[in-house]
Amino acid sequence: MRPDADTQAHHRAHTRATLGKAAAENFPVAPAFLPRAWRDGLTAVYGYARLVDDIGDGDLAPGGHDAALLGLDPAVEDRLALLDAFEADLRRVFAGTPRHPLLQALQPVVRAHALTPEPFLGLIEANRQDQRVSRYATHQDLLAYCELSANPVGRLVLSITGTATPERIRRSDEICTALQIVEHLQDVTEDLGRDRIYLPARDMDRFHVCEADLAAPTAGAAVRSLVAYEAERARHLLNEGTPLVGSVHGRLRLLLAGFVGGGRAALRAISAAGFDVLPGPPKPTKTGLLREVAAVLRPAPRKG
Secondary structure (H helix, E strand, O other): OOOOHHHHHHHHHHHHHHHHHHHHOOOOOOOOOOOHHHHHHHHHHHHHHHHHHHHHHOOOOOOOHHHHHOOOOOOOOOHHHHHHHHHHHHHHHHOOOOOOHHHHHHHHHHHHHOOOOHHHHHHHHHHHHHHHOOOOOOHHHHHHHHHHHOHHHHHHHHHHOOOOOHHHHHHHHHHHHHHHHHHHHHOHHHHHHOOOOOOOHHHHHHOOOOHHHHOOOOOOHHHHHHHHHHHHHHHHHHHHHOHHHHOOOHHHHHHHHHHHHHHHHHHHHHHHOOOOOOOOOOOOOHHHHHHHHHHHHOOOOOOO
16 A cells, blocks of 8 residues: 555655755765766665664654654664664565665665665664674774774765776775764764764773763863874875775766865864864864865876
């Protein structure tokens, strides 16, 4: 039975609200200069990634609308149960008819670009991990988490644009991991409110930072030094991945420059705040973002 007009309108409004969160990202999600097929694909992937993160973070809209769409009782708040139901609906994208409108929008994209389940499943598993793991001992542990939580998105971008190669995937992984770490640095206070810390415990010990220091209204010298250290690590990863931009052409090159420039602009905002991220996430200005994108696109000076 097809949903009635009021239900369809409610679904559309709910979908727009989820997709509207793209405006808060550090980088453009599906800018208007891209071909329509790419925009539709990237928007569908963003909607999927945003919804699974909202489930994992407990940020779903009130009223249980998403739970009902996934076939659960609207009163269900168990995040692992919601993630299981979400995975079941994802599998219907590849072998049937999904229930959730955001997954229905994903289905033609999957078919058009012959996408596989693996990157989508990685994002679900990252959010399952968020329910079980709230601290990371080492930088390598955090990188393994980013392999699930961030890198699949870049791989999907390359698949949708038909440009995936092993070398580009490697560079993309470096960029995506860097962007994830930058977001963690911006969101230290918000994450701590969810009882999560994405600053490696070994690094916290090295800089003599304890969890109580992260709960302060402003950062002391030790926390600032720790954030500066992690920001430099992210900057190095971002620079290692930047040759990806020069390996493609046309509008895709501009899109990827937007991703890298967004990360660089966010790092610059963190630095401009004196690495004090505790009052709230330092955000780049639009002018700062455009300046960084232009720098990424500028040809490197010739040597000799």
